[in-house]
Every structure is written in structure tokens, then in C-alpha cells.
Amino acid sequence: MxxxxxxxxxxxxxxxxxxxxxxxxxxxxxxxxxxxxxxxxxxxxxxxxxxxxxxxxxxxxxxxxxxxxxxxxxxxxxxxxxxxxxxxxxxxxxxxxxxxxxxxxxxxxxxxxxxxxxxxxxxxxxxxxxxxLHESLEDRYGKHRIIGNSRAMRELMSLVDRAAPSRATVLITGESGTGKELVARAIHFASQRSHEPFVSVNCMAFNSGVLESELFGHEKGSFTGAVAMRRGRFEQADGGTLFLDEVGELSPELQVKLLRVLQERSFERVGGSAEIQVDIRVVTATNRDLLAMVHAGTFREDLYYRLNVVHIPLPPLRERREDIPLLVAHFTEKCCKENDLPLKTFSTEALNYLVGYEWPGNVRQLQNVVERCVVLVSGQEITLEQLPPEIRDEEAQFKSAVDLLPVQLDLADTLERIEAALIRRALVRADFIQANASKLLGISKSLMQYKLKKYGITGH
Ligand SMILES: Nc1ncnc2c1ncn2[C@@H]1O[C@H](COP(=O)(O)OP(=O)(O)OP(=O)(O)O)[C@@H](O)[C@H]1O
Ligand SMILES: [Mg+2]
CATH class of the missing domain: 3.40.50.2300 (Response regulator)
Structure with missing residues (x-):
């Protein structure tokens, strides 16, 4: 350093x-x-x-x-x-x-x-x-494997591989719990910087003044309470990668300072005048719509383009359901190992429910559900009845879906539209194999064919 x-x-x-x-x-x-x-x-x-x-x-x-x-x-x-x-x-x-x-x-x-x-x-x-080095090794071989075999995830991994070796800043976007931090680490550990530090800062965890000194450090006596010089995260990350999580929360002042570091690769500690040079790669993440914030004038456009050199959007879990069985298997195995339990499994019926659920909290929520089941269920197999109520409770799911519909509607027309939508969804979930889709919906193959014709739904 x-x-x-x-x-x-x-x-x-x-x-x-x-x-x-x-x-x-x-x-x-x-x-x-x-x-x-x-x-x-x-x-x-x-x-x-x-x-x-x-x-x-x-x-x-x-x-x-x-x-x-x-x-x-x-x-x-x-x-x-x-x-x-x-x-x-x-x-x-x-x-x-x-x-x-x-x-x-x-x-x-x-x-x-x-x-x-x-x-x-x-x-x-x-x-x-x-x-x-020790932390790096742990990161590399331990916790941070990205699981997924859906097309979306395969494309994402290839993007990670291509982006990693360069020094380009990367912006990772996606709903909460989709794996943004995991991807940030994967980028670091696939880069030449992997033996240098990976330093992560959550911009939402500090108020603006504290965040400034957290990022840039401060000189002794620069404010009340600054009893000694402190190195900031930018210095700690020297040679490695700095991950700024929730970057949409940066105040306008800090946006300016960050832009300067990205442009000049140097900064001063709070209360200091000495220029400090750093060699860092910046990766940021947010679940907010930064472009909308740029249009609303709350996020600097020039900074946005600096951060967004490579954009990695993470799809929500419900748009890559084929990854769910893999993730369930992965989290089950990990959790059984960590708790010294013999390997448990989910029954086919239970797994079907996990695959069909909407997962508003994405992978993190799935991980929590799996861990809860593994720890609480005493038998070797986890059955449908043992899943948490929010996943099992069709009635509640149905009701919340109905609640989203407008109050004034044409009943016949609405029912038809819902039916068509459900058929389309079943087809997607059954990989467009009509026989399987009709099974999911509990109707005969011939009725399925009739409906497809009626609604003008074709193959892909
Ligand atoms: N593809 C994946 N394979 C394995 N584990 C995953 C995957 N995606 C997410 N996880 C796990 O899910 C949890 C949440 O992921 P992470 O913290 O990276 O999400 P995030 O997008 O940063 O969420 P937030 O927006 O809430 O900060 C972590 O424990 C992570 O290891
Ligand atoms: Mg995160």
C-alpha cells in the first residue's frame, strides 16, 4: 500500500x-x-x-x-x-x-x-x-459460488467473465435479494486484482457526513471526535476493488467527490490537503432506477455514465424459475452441512410449490425458506405441509392477485383474459410442451388445444 x-x-x-x-x-x-x-x-x-x-x-x-x-x-x-x-x-x-x-x-x-x-x-x-489474503481465499473458495443454469444466468456469467479482467466500472442492478453483492465479488475474484482487497461499503448504512469520512478517511482533528488519522475505504481498497452498494443513496456532494476520484484517481482525506493516489476498480449496485433519478435531477448524469460503463442487470428469480431447483439443492446441502445434519430433500410436491411461488424477496427469501425448513423439519423429507404458510397458502396468493384487479370490470371479458394469461404462463413453465402445460392446469389435452386456438396462442 x-x-x-x-x-x-x-x-x-x-x-x-x-x-x-x-x-x-x-x-x-x-x-x-x-x-x-x-x-x-x-x-x-x-x-x-x-x-x-x-x-x-x-x-x-x-x-x-x-x-x-x-x-x-x-x-x-x-x-x-x-x-x-x-x-x-x-x-x-x-x-x-x-x-x-x-x-x-x-x-x-x-x-x-x-x-x-x-x-x-x-x-x-x-x-x-x-x-x-486469508479473507480473499475464503471468499474465493468458500461462500461465493453463483448457482444457476437458466439462459439469463448463463448470459450473466459470460458477461461477468468478459467484464472482470478490465478495469471498467460496473453497475449491477436488480431487485432486492437477486445476488448483486455476490456478482460484485465474483467480478473481483475473476479479475487480476483477486489477491488484493475487496472492500464493500453500503452507502445507505451511514449518514452523509459519516459516509464521507468512511470513504475518504480523515486527518486527525478534522472534526470533533477525529482523535486520530483514519484511512478511508478508498485507501483500504488500493490495488483491489471497491464495491459501493446502494449507490443511489449518495448525497449530491458525495456524488461530486466520487466523480472526481473516478476521473483523477486521487482524493484528499477529510480535513487534509495531501493528494492521495489510489489504484482501484469501482463496482456499484443499486435496486433503484438510476436513470429515472438522473431525469428527476437527483443523480448526476455525468456520474451515471461513469458508473455505467458495463451494466449487469440481475433478473428477478420469478423470471428464471428453472434455477429454483438448483438453488434449493444448493442451499439444502449447505445448510445440512453447516448444521451437521444428514442430507434432507424436498418432496416433489413441495418443490413444485417452491418453483411456482413469486419470490418477491428473490434468492435471499428462497435461501431463508430452505434454511428454515431444513432446521425445523425433523424428518428426512420436507413435505408440502411443512412449507411456510405464505408459500403454501394458495387462497392468500389468489386473493392478493384478485385485489390487484380494477373494481369496475367486465366479468366475462376479464375471465377470458385471465384464462389466456394462465395458459400462456403454464406453457412457459412447461417449456412449451402442451401435454405438460395441460397437466399443470388440470385440463385435458383436447381442451387445451381448443383454448389455444380460441385465444390465438401459438408455440413460442
Ligand atoms: N445465484 C446465486 N447462487 C447462490 N447464492 C445466491 C445467488 N444469488 C443470491 N444468492 C445468495 O442470496 C443472498 C442474497 O444475495 P445478495 O446479498 O448478493 O443480494 P443483493 O442483490 O445484494 O440484495 P440487496 O439488494 O437486498 O442488498 C446471499 O446469501 C447470496 O449468497
Ligand atoms: Mg446487497
Missing amino acids: NNEKTHLLVIDDEVNYLLVLETLLRDAGYEVTALSDPETALAFLDDSEVDVVITDMKMPRVSGGEVLARVKKNWPHIPVLIMTAFGSIESAVDLMKQGATNYITKPFSNDELLLSVQNAAELARMHRQYRI
């Missing part, structure tokens, strides 16, 4: 000595937070990003040993360097056993200190890379 300073937290109860250390380390190019009270320092660790902790050993109330123990417990990846005036071999060995990275005995020369700090900083950098 470039453009970043290693952030040191120095703890020593002797204020004058602390000041000397602070100046020395800052002059050596480190970002330094110096605190004389260990409790304050531990609280500081809670909401700041610290790379290395340097602490004195002998302090009233809270000792260096205790600081070490608490850091190792809560932030095991942060190296701790101990300064001790009592360089007895036993206590030094003890400290190393408890996880201290190194210790230096007071009084020490400047060079001695700087060398130890440099080693600890290097260790911190390795830890960070390891964590990123």
Missing part, C-alpha cells in the same frame, strides 16, 4: 519522556499518537486504526504487562513493543511468552528504538497482507 504512514500508539506515564519519543518518531516519518494514561490508550484502540503499540512497562495503576495482555486479547494482530527500565532477563522472557513482539531496555539510543519500531511496523504490514 502506498501513501500511508504507519500509525504508532505510544504509552508512557512520564509525560516529558513521552514528548521526546513522540517528536523522535514523528520526525522519523511515523504517524504518532502519544498517551500517558494506559486506560485512555486502550479505549483509543477501540475506534482507531493502530499499526503498532509501544508501551512503557512500569506505570501506576495499569502496567505495561496488562496493556500487552489486553492488546493481545482484543487485537492479536497488533505488534506490541515494550520499553522497560528493568531489563531483567526473566521478565523480558515472560513478556515475549505473552506475545510481545520485542522489548528495549531504557535507556536506549535513538537508533536502537527506530530499528525496533521499524521491525514491528514491518510485522504489522505482513499481518495486514495475510489477513487480506
Whole structure:
């Protein structure tokens, strides 16, 4: 990672000595937070990003040993360097056993200190890379397989494969729960950036001011509460992919800032003036109609075109029902494995209902239903009666469909239109095999043929 300073937290109860250390380390190019009270320092660790902790050993109330123990417990990846005036071999060995990275005995020369700090900083950098790699591996081989064999999904996968290697920004759209985040990850892991970080930010989860510092970071003291420099997500994603979810929620000010980063590949932290260069690939997602927002003047047109270089629309699940059995099998297997259960199955009848349901919450809803059934049903087979009522309840589905019709209508004409629509739907669902479609509708083949003729419905 470039453009970043290693952030040191120095703890020593002797204020004058602390000041000397602070100046020395800052002059050596480190970002330094110096605190004389260990409790304050531990609280500081809670909401700041610290790379290395340097602490004195002998302090009233809270000792260096205790600081070490608490850091190792809560932030095991942060190296701790101990300064001790009592360089007895036993206590030094003890400290190393408890996880201290190194210790230096007071009084020490400047060079001695700087060398130890440099080693600890290097260790911190390795830890960070390891964590990123570890998360990447997990992402790659674990959770993020896209399931689907419908034409729509096959086209989508081919689009992902073609878009992934480039640096082009990608806009993913689709209803809630259709798999937008999954696709964003798939793009990252199919790209050359796959060993670099994938950083995801949900723009709806923060208010505008907080989001700005979340994205771009801030300098120490840039606003009340900015007690230390903080790197933003853009810096964290350097070299990798930044995924901005719910991008339609960005305020006009942040839209301008985002546009600038996309154009110039650089930005400043909040309250800072230093230009920070980043190499990132931006992928965004939304379930809102961005183009309509552009027309309404709430989303910048220039930004829209920057984000929409490659557009990946995700179809709702009800438009690719042939994927439902595959998804059901996938989620069943995964859930049984995770809960140490023998593999369960859905009865044919139950599966038919799952395939026929409208799935307003798309794949996420399907996943929840499958998991609920797998966990709650004790037998090996999950039957129709054991599906959640909203899926099984034909009466409720029928009623809500009827509720959508206008009140004033011509009864005969409406019934005919509904009949024609149902026949068309059955044909689509039966892959245009008339015999199967007539079975779905519970009518004879000859009646089916008569109706097809009557409504002028032909093959595809
Ligand atoms: N094709 C798929 N194969 C396997 N799992 C999927 C598929 N599509 C979605 N999922 C799973 O469904 C859940 C919802 O997907 P995801 O979070 O990507 O949806 P989303 O479009 O981002 O939803 P939202 O708009 O609500 O944020 C996740 O657990 C995801 O792993
Ligand atoms: Mg999402």
C-alpha cells in the first residue's frame, strides 16, 4: 500500500519522556499518537486504526504487562513493543511468552528504538497482507459460488467473465435479494486484482457526513471526535476493488467527490490537503432506477455514465424459475452441512410449490425458506405441509392477485383474459410442451388445444 504512514500508539506515564519519543518518531516519518494514561490508550484502540503499540512497562495503576495482555486479547494482530527500565532477563522472557513482539531496555539510543519500531511496523504490514489474503481465499473458495443454469444466468456469467479482467466500472442492478453483492465479488475474484482487497461499503448504512469520512478517511482533528488519522475505504481498497452498494443513496456532494476520484484517481482525506493516489476498480449496485433519478435531477448524469460503463442487470428469480431447483439443492446441502445434519430433500410436491411461488424477496427469501425448513423439519423429507404458510397458502396468493384487479370490470371479458394469461404462463413453465402445460392446469389435452386456438396462442 502506498501513501500511508504507519500509525504508532505510544504509552508512557512520564509525560516529558513521552514528548521526546513522540517528536523522535514523528520526525522519523511515523504517524504518532502519544498517551500517558494506559486506560485512555486502550479505549483509543477501540475506534482507531493502530499499526503498532509501544508501551512503557512500569506505570501506576495499569502496567505495561496488562496493556500487552489486553492488546493481545482484543487485537492479536497488533505488534506490541515494550520499553522497560528493568531489563531483567526473566521478565523480558515472560513478556515475549505473552506475545510481545520485542522489548528495549531504557535507556536506549535513538537508533536502537527506530530499528525496533521499524521491525514491528514491518510485522504489522505482513499481518495486514495475510489477513487480506486469508479473507480473499475464503471468499474465493468458500461462500461465493453463483448457482444457476437458466439462459439469463448463463448470459450473466459470460458477461461477468468478459467484464472482470478490465478495469471498467460496473453497475449491477436488480431487485432486492437477486445476488448483486455476490456478482460484485465474483467480478473481483475473476479479475487480476483477486489477491488484493475487496472492500464493500453500503452507502445507505451511514449518514452523509459519516459516509464521507468512511470513504475518504480523515486527518486527525478534522472534526470533533477525529482523535486520530483514519484511512478511508478508498485507501483500504488500493490495488483491489471497491464495491459501493446502494449507490443511489449518495448525497449530491458525495456524488461530486466520487466523480472526481473516478476521473483523477486521487482524493484528499477529510480535513487534509495531501493528494492521495489510489489504484482501484469501482463496482456499484443499486435496486433503484438510476436513470429515472438522473431525469428527476437527483443523480448526476455525468456520474451515471461513469458508473455505467458495463451494466449487469440481475433478473428477478420469478423470471428464471428453472434455477429454483438448483438453488434449493444448493442451499439444502449447505445448510445440512453447516448444521451437521444428514442430507434432507424436498418432496416433489413441495418443490413444485417452491418453483411456482413469486419470490418477491428473490434468492435471499428462497435461501431463508430452505434454511428454515431444513432446521425445523425433523424428518428426512420436507413435505408440502411443512412449507411456510405464505408459500403454501394458495387462497392468500389468489386473493392478493384478485385485489390487484380494477373494481369496475367486465366479468366475462376479464375471465377470458385471465384464462389466456394462465395458459400462456403454464406453457412457459412447461417449456412449451402442451401435454405438460395441460397437466399443470388440470385440463385435458383436447381442451387445451381448443383454448389455444380460441385465444390465438401459438408455440413460442
Ligand atoms: N445465484 C446465486 N447462487 C447462490 N447464492 C445466491 C445467488 N444469488 C443470491 N444468492 C445468495 O442470496 C443472498 C442474497 O444475495 P445478495 O446479498 O448478493 O443480494 P443483493 O442483490 O445484494 O440484495 P440487496 O439488494 O437486498 O442488498 C446471499 O446469501 C447470496 O449468497
Ligand atoms: Mg446487497
